[in-house]
Amino acid sequence: MAEQLIFYALAAIIVFCSLMVISVKNPVTAAIYLVMDLFLMAGVYAIMEAHFVAATQVLVYAGAIVVLFLFVIMLVDLRSESVTKSGLSGLDYVTILLTALSFAGVGCLLVFAGEPMTTGGPLTPDVIESLGGNTYAVGMTLFTQYLWPFELASILILLAIVASIVIAKKDSSPKKRRG
Amino acid sequence: MIPIDNYLVLATVMFLCGIIGVITRKNLILIMLSIELMLNSANLLFVAGSKMHNNLDGQVMVFFIITVAACEAAVGLAMVISLYRKYGTVDTNFLRMLRG
Secondary structure, X not given: OHHHHHHHHHXXXXXXXXXXXXXXOOHHHHHHHHHHHHHHHHHXXXXXXXXXXXXXXXXXXXXXXXXXXXXXXXHOOOHHHHHOOOOOOHHHHHHHHXXXXXXXXXXXXXXXXXXXXXXXXXXXXXXXXXXXXXXXXXXXXXXXXXXXXXXXXXXXXXXXXXXXXXXXXXXXXXXXXXX | OOOHHHHHXXXXXXXXXXXXXXXXXXXXXXXXXXXXXXXHHHHHHHHHHHHHOOOOHHHHXXXXXXXXXXXXXXHHHHHHHHHHHHHOOOEOXXXXXXXX
């Protein structure tokens, strides 16, 4: 029961923070709400006994990605934009309404379709516990079955580093350079 | 034991928040924050599926999604900085070169 109570509390705060992320005017406030959101998501993952994912969420998402966002927000001068907040047009409201309706349909399907059919895989919580915990089991899967995608991910990160440096650096082509 | 439905509904609500943010926000950085919200809801779905099927593939997939999200944020923010340097704004009301 305690688990359930904690989950519902976390879910309520997550929904609140998500709404704040998309509604506050100040980008720094939005980023801070996103950090809170990500931390609480890590809590939800911990409830689901996905400890490795929870740790990665805190380290990479809340620790690295949002810090990157905050740096860029502070580099870019946003004062001019935050004042000229253009209101939503009528078309925007129609779009929001239609999106919300379609998602409400999806939610109803999820809730009223009954318990989903499960294939009942081999790694029940007891088996994972006997293997040596969630992190060990995920590591075994990652470095055996998914070794090749893992190596490709490192190449992807290298590409992203080079690409972001090339895109963000000052344009230094000779014709545009001024003495 | 929490029913799987709860996770699915939470992920749906988060995705809805993200997509409304992408539609309504006029600031490129805030649009990217909303995209992060949507990626998170996808992660939650993967972990819920992993729990439901007693299979760890979903959690490994979340690891890869987080990798791709980090790369996406890095490259996207580099593009935001480059745009800001060139046009002095990150407001999509002014950045409409690609809008026919």
